[in-house]
Amino acid sequence: MATHEIAATHHGPAAAHAAHVPAEHSAHAALAHHFDNLEQQREAGSLGMWIFLAQEVMFFGRLFLAYVIYRTRFPEAFAAASNHLNWKLGAFNTAVLICSSLTMALAVWAAQVGRTRRTQVFFMALTGLLGATFLGVKAVEYYDKYRDHLIPVRGWFHWEQPLSANVSEQNIQMFYWIYFAMTGLHALHMIIGIAILLPIMYRAWKGAYSPEYHAPVELFGLYWHFVDIVWIFLFPLLYLLGAHYAGGHAAAGH
C-alpha cells in the first residue's frame, strides 16, 4: 500500500495548483502541489520508502527472532526438518531472485539515462517474469509439503521419516511452522511487488518516465531489492542449516 502511495504522489492535483508554483520552477506535470520542486518530492519519496523498509525489517525481524530461539532449543529437529527441504529448488530460486534484482536495477538505470520506453518496459517485464518464476517454484515446493503432510496445522501435520534421539515430531512441526511463516510472508511481498510493478510498467509504456522524473521506478526498485535481501537470509537459514549434519541432504533423498 505504502509503495503505491509513495509511487503515486504525482497523481496529486498538480494542474489545479500550478498557479502556486513559483515561476523559476518548471511545473512538471508529475509535481504534487504541496512540494516546491521535483527534487524535494523525490527526496521525500525516497526517504519515505526507506523508512517503510526499516519498518519491514522489524516486521520480518520478529520471525527471525522466533527462528533463533527455537533453533537454539531444538537444533537436531531443525536440522532434520531442514534437510527435508529441497535445497536445489531453494538455490535455483535464489539465483532467480538475484537475476531479477539485476534486471530491476537495469530498469531503473534505463529510466535514469533516458533509454527508450521499450528498453524500460523490457527490463521491467523481465523482472516481473523472474518474480513469477520464483513464485511458481515456491508453489511447487508448497505442493510437495502439502503432499507430505508437512503443513503445520492441527491434525494435519505428520512426519513420516524416522525420528532420532532428541527429535520429536512437535519440534519438527515448529520448524515447518517457521518455514511457512517466513517464506509465506516473503511470497506475499513478492505478489504485492508484482501487483505494483504492473501499473508502473503500463505507465512506462505510455512514456511517463524520463531522466527528470522516474521516482516510481526507483522506489519500486528499492522495495524489490529489499524482498531479495530477505530471501538472501532465508535461503541459508532454512534450506542449508542441516546440510553438514550426518547424512545431510543426501540422506534425505534429494
Next chain:
Amino acid sequence: MSEHIVPRKVYFVVFGALMVLTALTVFAANIDFGVLNDVIAMTIAVTKAVLVILFFMHVRYGSRLIMLVVVAGFFWLAILMVLTLSDYNSRKWVEQRVRQSTIPSEAGR
C-alpha cells in the same frame, strides 16, 4: 537531478559477486565446520545484503540520512534480538543456581 547514475558495469560486477557468493554458501554448508557453519553462512548472507544495499539500492551514492535509516532499522532489530536472547541464554544459569542450592537440602532430608 542531483542523483548519481551508477554505470551498468557496476551492476554486472555486483551481480557476479552475488552469484558466486550463493554458490559459496551452498558449498560451505555441506562441509562440517561445527559452530562455524552458521558464522560462515551469516557472513556470506550479510555480505550479499550489504552489496545489494550499497549498489543496487544506491545507498553508497545516497545521502547520509538514508544511511542512517538503514542503520537504524538493523540497530533496532539488534535490540530486539540481543535483549530477548539475553533472557533465553541466561535461563540456564538460573537453573544451575537453583539446582546447586536445592540438591543439598533435599539430600539432607
Next chain:
Amino acid sequence: MSTAVGAPATPIDAPRGVRFPHVNYLNANYGIKSWLLTLDHKRIALLYLASVTFFFFLGGVYAIAIRLELMTPAGDLVESQTYNKLFTHHGVLMVFFFLIPSIPAILGNFLIPLMIGAKDLAFPRLNLLSWYIYMAGGIITLWALLSGGVDTGWTFYTPFSTTFSNGYVVAAGLGIFVNGFSSILTGLNFIVTIHTMRAPGMTWFRLPLFIWAHYATSIIFILGTPVIAITILLVALERLARIGIFDPALGGDPVLFQHLFWFYSHPAVYIMLLPSMGIVSEVIATFSRKNIFGYTFVAFSSIAIAVFGFLVWGHHMFTSSQSIYAGMVFSFISYAVAIPSAVKVFNWTATLYKGSISYDTPMLYALAFIGLFLIGGMTGLFLAALGLDVHVHDTYFVVAHFHYIMVGGALMGYLGGMHYWWPKITGRMYPEGWARFAALVIFVGFNLTFFPQFLLGYMGMPRRYHAYPVDAPVWQVLHVMSTSGASIMGVGMLIPMVYFIWSMRYGKFATANPWPATGLEWRTASPPPTENFGTTPVVTWEAYEFRPMEETEVIGPGDTPAQPIDGMQPTDGKNP
C-alpha cells in the same frame, strides 16, 4: 529575550453564529464528500478528532462500569466473566484507539505542517489512508467487543488468549493488527515531512519542541508497531491452527509472547507520553513568556526517551519465567529512562522560574501534567526495582502508576493541547471560565480516583478482580473514594465536550495569535487557509523568541485575521 506584554489580547467580539469573513480550510468547500475524500491534513485531523473522541467516551463508559462494580466488596453488579470483558474492553479501546492515536493523529496531523511552514504533510493520500485504516481497525474491534467480547485483558497474554479464552480474540486481534498500520503510516509521514518539508530558515534547532517530540514518537511508531502487529497476528494463527509457537505442549514458549508484546507496548507508553511532553513544552514557554530553558537538552531528551524506551521492556516480566539475570539488566536500564524524563521536568521548572506566568486553561493542564507525571514517574521507579516489583506486581499499585502516566500525563497533555490550539483549529475561543472550572474538576476527580489505588495496591488488592474481602473495611473505603473520583472525573470530561461544541458556533472569533505565542502556526489566520500560508514563510528567528507583541506579525496577504488585534498589524509577509 523580550518582556511579556501583559495579559493575552482579548478576543474580538463578533456576532455569534456568523461565518468566518475569510476563506479557510473549514469553509473552502462543503459537503460530506469534501470531508471523507479530503487530502488536507487539517481536515484529516478533524476526522481523527471525531473518531478518537467516540472511542474515548466508549472506553470511559467501561471505566465507569468497572468502578461501579468495585464499590462493594461482593461481585454483585456483574459476573466475573463480564467484569473480565469490561476491563479488557476499557484497556483495548483506551490504549489502541484513544491514547496512541490521540495527540499524534489529531494535533500532530494538524500542527506539524503549520509549525514547519509546509503546505501539507509529505504524503497526503497516505495520511487519508491511515485514517481509513484506523477506522477499519476500530470497526473490526468494535464488532469483536460487541458481538462476544474479549476477556484476556488488553495484554492478550498467552497461553490464556491462545488456548483457553472463549472470547473473540481473533477478531479483536485483527482489529489491532489493522490499526497498527495506521500508526506506521502516520509515523512515516511525520518523519518524512519533518525532514524534507521544512520552510526556508527552519533549521532543526529552530523547530518547536512539539515537532521534536513527534519525531521521537514517529520513531517508535515505525520501529515498534510492526512487531506488535505480527505478534497479535501470531496469537490469532495460534488459536486458529494451533501452530505451537506460544504453546508449551508443542515446544513453544508463552514468555516469548510477553517479550514481543512489551517490545512494542512499553515504548507505546512513550508514544502516549512524548507528544504530551511536546505540548507541555509549548504551553509552558508561551504562558511563562520565556524561552524554554535548555532547548537542546529538551529536544534530545525526546529522542533519548524514544531510544531508551526500547531497551527496558523486560521490567514488565520480572515475575514471569524471564531469567533473573535479564531482569537485572532490564531493571538497571529502566532507571536510565528516568534521566531524560527528569531533564524535561527540571527544564520546565527552570523555564517557569522568574517567568511572567499566566494561568490560562492550557497552562493549568500543563502544570497538572508536571505534577502528575512526577508521581507517575517516581512510582514507575519503584516498579522498576526488582524486589519491590515482586511485592506489588499485578496489584492496584501498578494500575495507579500507569494511570498517573497515561491519564495524568498523556490525557492532561492532550486536553491542554486541545485548549491551546482550539482557537487555531476552529477559529473560535472556548469559554475560559468554564474551561478553568473543568480543569479543576478533572484534576480533583483524577487524584481522588487513582491516589487511593496506590494504597490499595500496596495493601495487596490485585488488579483485574471484581470482588475483594469484606473483612478489610479500609479497602472498601478506598474503593468508594476511587469510584466517586471517577464519577467526578467523568462529569469533568463532559464539560469540555459541551463547551467545545458550543464554541464552534457561538464562541468568540479568535485572532491569528490569541495567546500570543511564537510558533509559525500562530502567524497564519485562525482557522488557517487550505494551503496554510499565503506564501512560503521564511524563518529568521529562533524558537520561543518572545518579543514585544507589536513585532509579531502574520504572514501572507489575504489570510489576515478576522480583525487586527491592538498593536498587531498584519503585514505582507516580510520578516523583521
